[in-house]
Amino acid sequence: MSSISLSRAVRIGAGAGYSGDRIEPAIELAERAHIDYLVFECLAERTIALAQQERRRDPARGYDPFLEARMRAVLPACRRRGIRVITNAGAANPAAAARTVAEIARGLGLQGLRVAAVLGDDVLALVQRRAAEDELRDECGDALPAEMLSANAYLGAEPIVDALAQGADVVITGRVADSSLFLAPLVHEHRWSADDWMRRARGAVAGHLLECAGQITGGYFVDPTFKDVPHLARLGFPIGEVDAEGAITVTKLGDTGGCVTVRTCTEQLLYEVHDPRAYLTPDVCVDISEATVTELAPDRVRVEGVSGRERPERLKVSVGFAHGFVGEGQISYAGPGAAARGRLALDVVAERLRMTGVHHDELRLDLIGVNALHGDALSSGAGEPYEVRARVAARCANQCDARRIGEEVEMLYTNGPAGGGGVVKATRELVGVTSCFVPRDEVRATIEWEVA
Amino acid sequence: MRTLRELAHSRTGDKGDTSNISLIAYDAADYPLLLRWVTAARVKAHLSEIVKGDVMRYELPRLGALNFVLEHALSGGVTRSLALDAHGKSLSSALLSMAIPDGGEETGDD
Structure with a gap:
């Protein structure tokens, strides 16, 4: 146990908070930040249904339209500096996305780069069968449409952890919970056990804080004279440092725009949260009701007091x-x-x-x-x-x-x-x-x- | 009469047809004022044209914050809403325009 608790913090950069996000902050992180992982969250609620339609028209497509541009921009630096990449930009077609990334890597001279595609979130057949057998009525009532275009389960961190353990340099998923993209490298590096709900909850909160990228460094925040942020135009993206106990520090590159403060972090901590005692993810049920947010130094903020309970039995399907x-x-x-x-x-x-x-x-x-x-x-x-x-x-x-x-x-x-x-x-x-x-x-x- | 904007900052998030609006005191000393004046009922009344369902309030004293969960607030949700702001991103600004009576400090305990 002592070797785990003494191990250093894992450092994760957030390279995108949505599909169309800015690319320059991710390049800054890849080239200059001391990070172990760079995570791109690119999949909104509706995106995957649209991507599913695209895949039906062209079986080689159906992944994020900015995937190529992002990977071209960051892969050389990530390879050089040993930064592993995790993204849900596979959308409706992670396998095709992985082929594309491998092709890009070859073109960039990055031979040997190992790209893992996580499959299995597409549960359309399962949902259609269960709907036909009337097993979904309790959950969905009459809201479930007769003609479904897509059904994707929110997978958790597990398959990403497996891919990392098997040596992936890049992991590409379809629908997984946003926080799982960040929790996975923490579970992998810190070897948190499957029922370590406390630490998993802290890792999930780290993911929750980072998943919207610039929203924790001063984006979606400025209200001139009430809440000012320096150099918004050059807004930098966040870095999360999470130690083996799950203590979270949020920071950013010093020479980028924006700021990490108690205020930016508190706003993002509560973002899209309903009951603070029961923030449900596929990996763990998170309780942030006793969480605290403290400034350690300028642009360094600590989030503590997070606890967790056993994960839900069922997976949410979009x-x-x-x-x-x-x-x-x-x-x-x-x-x-x-x-x-x-x-x-x-x-x-x-x-x-x-x-x-x-x-x-x-x-x-x-x-x-x-x-x-x-x-x-x-x-x-x-x-x-x-x-x-x-x-x-x-x-x-x-x-x-x-x-x-x-x-x-x-x-x-x-x-x-x-x-x-x-x-x-x-x-x-x-x-x-x-x-x-x-x-x-x-x-x-x-x-x-x-x-x- | 002041508006909430002078006492607190706020951020909106959306999930399906449900919106959540956080309300975070700039100064922890003003948290009791938020507790007293920004009740679920007042928020529901303030946003009556927008919120068709229930409003729930969660208290986070360690953060000096309240979290409001507004059901049926997004015209069916971002994927099907005809609203200009289908996510309801701007609702935090609507909440911050709420008036807070002067002198509320003295009665912050009840």
């Missing part, structure tokens, strides 16, 4: 389904009476949609600059804005009707109030996401290897 189409149109009005003309424009479009028989399941009329974000009550005290943007959005069963929404807004140019300008119109397919649960032992993760 189910994607076709949910029709959204049509949208916007038009601007400015100067005296802008809001009144914007309101009239909305009324006119709503009436014309009725008159011309456009079917929609839901219609939304917003006046951007007045009530689009929080409704009329909260904005009633504010004065008249100089300019407004009228926005009409509707959910329709078919694309034809959806297209009519934007067209009807565009017609305001010649058939609407005075001075309307800057029309933008769009339609998009809507993929809804709902969730259900499946027994853990029905989901089996496997690993496939690609060597550059």
Whole structure:
């Protein structure tokens, strides 16, 4: 035991907080930070359903569109400096993503790079079978759609730990819990046992703090004069140091923008948390109700007091389904009476949609600059804005009707109030996401290897 | 009359159709003031046009923070919502606009 508790902290950099995130901060971490692992979290709730559709059109795709750019940017430095990479950018096709990364590595002269793809999160067949046998009713009730596009279970850290133990330089997953991407290297390095809920909970919280990258170093935070952050444009991404006991220190490279403070860390600690006593992950049930956040030095913050309980018996599954189409149109009005003309424009479009028989399941009329974000009550005290943007959005069963929404807004140019300008119109397919649960032992993760 | 923005900072997160808004006192000494004035009922009333379900409040005294969980607050959730801010990212700013009566400090204990 003593050799474990005396071992040094494992240092993990967060290279992305979402698919479209900035790439430069990850390059800074790969080239200059003393880190053992670089983790890229790239998979939002809906992304995997969209990726699943892409894979159906082209079996070689279905992984994150920025995967290539990210790997090209960081792999040479990571290889040179012995930094292992973990990412969920495999999305709906981790095997194809791993082949692509191996190919990129060969092109960069990184022969021998070992890339592991974690498979098994795709549980569409299992969920369809269970739905047909009515075994999901308790969890999902009637919410489960008849036609599912995708069903992906949130895997935990285990398969990533296995891949690391088998020598992976890069681990690419599909759907796993975001925190598991960070917990896995901690379990691997510190050899935390399977039922060490206390330390696993601390590792999961380290992951929770780091998974949104810049959100803990000053992104999604600044409110000028109330909460200022230096050099936001050059915002650096965080580094987590987690020792064998699970004590967490959050820091960043000194010469990057942003800051790590008690305030940035407390906001991120509570981000997307419901009951602080029961933050559920596939790996452990986390309790942050007694957590403390303390500044050790500038840009070095300690998070302690986290505890944990046995992991849930069931895994959460994200189910994607076709949910029709959204049509949208916007038009601007400015100067005296802008809001009144914007309101009239909305009324006119709503009436014309009725008159011309456009079917929609839901219609939304917003006046951007007045009530689009929080409704009329909260904005009633504010004065008249100089300019407004009228926005009409509707959910329709078919694309034809959806297209009519934007067209009807565009017609305001010649058939609407005075001075309307800057029309933008769009339609998009809507993929809804709902969730259900499946027994853990029905989901089996496997690993496939690609060597550059 | 002050607004919450002067006493606390806040961040919004989303999961499905549920939003959570943290509220963190700048100064731990103001935490009792948050406890007294920012009740689940007041938050529900303040955001009545937005939140269609229940509001729950969790207390985190060691962080000087409250965590509000707002059910049915995101027009069905980010994947199907027609709202301009489908994630509800801006809801923290709505909460910080809530008014806090002056002199509340003296009655912070009840």
